[in-house]
Amino acid sequence: MTDVAMPLALETRGLCKNFGALTVANSIDFRLAHGARHALIGPNGAGKTSFVNLVTGVLHPNDGVIMLDGADITALTQAQRVKRGIVRTFQITTLFRGLSVLENVTLAVSERLGSGGDIHRPAGSRRHIIDEAYALLERLRLHDEALRPVKELAYGRQRLVEIAVALGLAPKVLLLDEPAAGVPSSESGTIIETIERLPADIAVLIIEHDMDLVFRLARRITVLVAGQILVEGTPPEIAADARVRQVYLGERAHA
Amino acid sequence: MAIAERVVAGAAETFARRHRFRWYEALPWLIALAAYFAFPDYLALGSQILATVLFALSVDLVLGYAGIVTLGQAAFFGTGAYTAGLLAAHGMGAPVVGLFVAAAAAAVVGVISGAIVLRTTGLTQLMMTLMVAVMLYEAANKANSITGGADGLQGMEVSPVLGFFHFGLYGKTAYFYCLAALFVGWLVMRRIVHSPFGRSLTGIRENEARMHAIGSPVFKRRLVAYTISAAMAGVSGALVAQTTQFVATDSLGFERSGNVLIMLLLGGIGQLYGAFIGVPLYMIAQDRFAAIDPVYWYFWIGLLLVLMVMFARGGVLGIIDRIGALIRRQR
Numbered sequence: 001m002t003d004v005a006m007p008l009a010l011e012t013r014g015l016c017k018n019f020g021a022l023t024v025a026n027s028i029d030f031r032l033a034h035g036a037r038h039a040l041i042g043p044n045g046a047g048k049t050s051f052v053n054l055v056t057g058v059l060h061p062n063d064g065v066i067m068l069d070g071a072d073i074t075a076l077t078q079a080q081r082v083k084r085g086i087v088r089t090f091q092i093t094t095l096f097r098g099l100s101v102l103e104n105v106t107l108a109v110s111e112r113l114g115s116g117g118d119i120h121r122p123a124g125s126r127r128h129i130i131d132e133a134y135a136l137l138e139r140l141r142l143h144d145e146a147l148r149p150v151k152e153l154a155y156g157r158q159r160l161v162e163i164a165v166a167l168g169l170a171p172k173v174l175l176l177d178e179p180a181a182g183v184p185s186s187e188s189g190t191i192i193e194t195i196e197r198l199p200a201d202i203a204v205l206i207i208e209h210d211m212d213l214v215f216r217l218a219r220r221i222t223v224l225v226a227g228q229i230l231v232e233g234t235p236p237e238i239a240a241d242a243r244v245r246q247v248y249l250g251e252r253a254h255a
Numbered sequence: 256m257a258i259a260e261r262v263v264a265g266a267a268e269t270f271a272r273r274h275r276f277r278w279y280e281a282l283p284w285l286i287a288l289a290a291y292f293a294f295p296d297y298l299a300l301g302s303q304i305l306a307t308v309l310f311a312l313s314v315d316l317v318l319g320y321a322g323i324v325t326l327g328q329a330a331f332f333g334t335g336a337y338t339a340g341l342l343a344a345h346g347m348g349a350p351v352v353g354l355f356v357a358a359a360a361a362a363v364v365g366v367i368s369g370a371i372v373l374r375t376t377g378l379t380q381l382m383m384t385l386m387v388a389v390m391l392y393e394a395a396n397k398a399n400s401i402t403g404g405a406d407g408l409q410g411m412e413v414s415p416v417l418g419f420f421h422f423g424l425y426g427k428t429a430y431f432y433c434l435a436a437l438f439v440g441w442l443v444m445r446r447i448v449h450s451p452f453g454r455s456l457t458g459i460r461e462n463e464a465r466m467h468a469i470g471s472p473v474f475k476r477r478l479v480a481y482t483i484s485a486a487m488a489g490v491s492g493a494l495v496a497q498t499t500q501f502v503a504t505d506s507l508g509f510e511r512s513g514n515v516l517i518m519l520l521l522g523g524i525g526q527l528y529g530a531f532i533g534v535p536l537y538m539i540a541q542d543r544f545a546a547i548d549p550v551y552w553y554f555w556i557g558l559l560l561v562l563m564v565m566f567a568r569g570g571v572l573g574i575i576d577r578i579g580a581l582i583r584r585q586r
Contacts, residue, residue, distance in 0.1 A: 045513050052549075058467070069284075078467045078470075079467065079471060079472050080470075082469060082470030087468075088468055090464070090465075091466070094462055094464050096465065097461060098461055099458070101265040101268070102270050103380040105456070106270070106454075107454060107458045107469060107471075108456075110451050111455070112470065115453050116451055116452070116455045116471055117451065117475075117479075118450055118452055119450045119452040119453075120446075122274035122450060123450075123454045125274075125447075126451070127267075127271060130270055130271050134266065134267040144265065147266050147269060147270065155403065165465070168469075169469060197363065227479075
């Protein structure tokens with residue numbers, strides 16, 4: 001459509017990764033538009049989390065190119081990619097469990113602003129960092145628990161802290177790896193609302209199993225099977241696709 | 256409602272004030288001064304304790320804050336001790352200058368070994384730290400002509416502190432010299448752990464994967480911490496060398512690395528004050544047990560540690576925390 005001429009927020013070309021005989025990414029050509037609400041779905045072991053790890057620099061591809069805003073970032077380290085605006089959350093909650101909610105977010109904000117390594121001043125003296133982190137908690141309605149250690153929070157609240165930490169990094173591209181994983185359905189509503197309220201200029205890629213969540217949030221869906229893109233389209237197109245149904249009914253198409 | 260709002264608005268404020276001094280932080284220094292007057296016959300032991308607290312602080316920075324498990328901290332202690340010793344044995348006995356040179360030498364060993372050791376994790380890392388210390392130990396042992404080998408370094412002549420305070424027979428100067436050095440070391444350490452850098456070390460200890468994911472240069476941070484810690488350990492070694500006027504290979508020995516770890520665990524790790532509790536407790540207990548039972552005193556130390564591990568994980572500070580939590584619940 002019209003955004004073909006514009007540089008994409010994120011693009012991969014021919015992305016390949018294998019561990020010995022196991023192929024987790026097989027020539028993936030993926031495009032994420034600016035401000036996208038895009039979902040990546042697929043059965044267990046399809047390579048969804050590996051894709052996130054490749055894009056964020058945890059894993060290095062055997063072949064292929066990763067572009068952010070038209071610039072090749074394939075050779076950059078994890079930290080350098082974060083500085084450019086690629087930010088992720090984790091499928092399994094990965095937080096500073098012993099530290100307070102506020103500190104979790106403060107660490108992220110402080111790294112983004114380049115103060116993370118300051119040694120010559122007390123951590124509390126940069127009030128604008130703390131205030132920014134606190135404002136973020138207010139936005140996600142986590143501020144009542146600001147001073148509580150993360151490990152004391154209910155799991156659903158911890159999933160929100162995951163998102164808060166990511167937002168503290170002012171992402172351009174946000175990769176949400178199963179944001180509602182392990183959360184009881186009574187609490188997943190809050191997470192969905194939070195994702196719906198994300199600033200429109202952030203390109204969001206949601207990796208998810210929960211189809212309700214995917215069809216509520218995504219405007220485009222990519223289906224990944226065995227490290228390959230099976231099909232991409234709008235939610236109605238995906239819902240109507242026979243191959244996708246086959247995959248999700250458990251009858252793998254052995255092509 | 257009004258109260259709730261005040262609590263909420265206060266959260267950021269409370270958080271920003273964490274680095275302010277608390278009354279109990281004056282306790283170690285008041286006790287150290289009181290001990291000087293109360294136990295004038297034990298000043299030599301007192302000096303050793305003060306120097307060892309600094310050594311334990313250096314371990315706390317890497318282990319308690321940066322989450323680097325080390326069995327080789329003696330490498331830096333010994334480097335500092337031999338540096339100060341060799342300076343004093345070759346006519347450069349100004350003690351304060353000796354401390355700075357020792358810190359620099361230990362920092363160099365720290366940054367070089369750290370660049371290798373910190374690329375590994377877990378058990379491998381533990382063995383690497385041990386290996387660095389063992390290699391330096393053997394080097395000191397073999398370099399007979401320089402270090403005196405197994406006989407120890409002879410002929411140290413330490414000048415008066417700042418050209419004025421002589422190291423006398425009764426150890427008064429040594430005590431205050433060590434106390435002053437520890438005080439400076441504590442101020443530096445306190446500054447570090449409360450800085451954004453120190454908080455990021457805690458972040459690395461809590462969850463390394465997340466630190467990478469928020470864009471933190473984890474390896475670099477660890478290397479800086481490791482180097483600072485090495486310098487502190489070096490100063491501690493130099494203090495012991497200068498105040499005892501002797502250096503032997505045991506300053507690089509495994510026992511020193513192991514003992515300091517035990518002392519720190521006894522006090523509590525990652526809380527800045529574990530070293531101030533664990534080291535005196537261990538060293539005084541060792542001194543008393545050895546006086547009461549010269550043959551089996553190590554048994555009593557062992558028993559103390561077994562009890563500690565069984566009933567008091569988190570050390571003395573852990574016990575204090577739990578009592579504090581109990582009292583708060585009672586209210």
